Amino acid sequence: xxxxxxxxxxxxxxxxxxxxxGEYVGLSANQCAVPAKDRVDCGYPDVTAEQCNSxxxxxxxxxxxxPWCFKPLQEAECTF
Numbered sequence: 001x002x003x004x005x006x007x008x009x010x011x012x013x014x015x016x017x018x019x020x021x022g023e024y025v026g027l028s029a030n031q032c033a034v035p036a037k038d039r040v041d042c043g044y045p046d047v048t049a050e051q052c053n054s055x056x057x058x059x060x061x062x063x064x065x066x067p068w069c070f071k072p073l074q075e076a077e078c079t080f
Contacts, residue, residue, distance in 0.1 A: 031072035032058035043069025 042057035049059040052069035061068045 026053065026056070027058060027072050031074075032060065034058065034070055034073055036063045036066040039067045039070035041067040041069065042071045043067065 042055060043052050043059075047059075047069045049061075052059040055069070056072070057069050058072050059069050
C-alpha cells in the first residue's frame with residue numbers, strides 16, 4: 001500500500017510541475033518574446049497551450065486579435 005501511495009504522489013508531482021512550468025515548454029522565454037505584430041501563426045482555432053507547445057510553438061493568450069500560438073524566434077548560432 002505504501003508503494004502505491006508513493007507512486008501516486010510521484011505522478012501528482014510530475015503532472016503538477018508540468019502545469020507550473022510555464023507556457024513555453026521546451027522553449028526559452030527569449031525565444032517566445034515575439035512582438036505581437038511579428039507573430040507568425042502556428043496553431044488553429046481553439047488550440048490549447050499544451051497542443052501549441054507540443055507543436056514546438058509559443059503560447060500567449062494575453063493579447064487579443066493576434067495569434068496566441070505562434071512560431072518562436074530562432075536562436076542564432078555562433079560560428080567562429
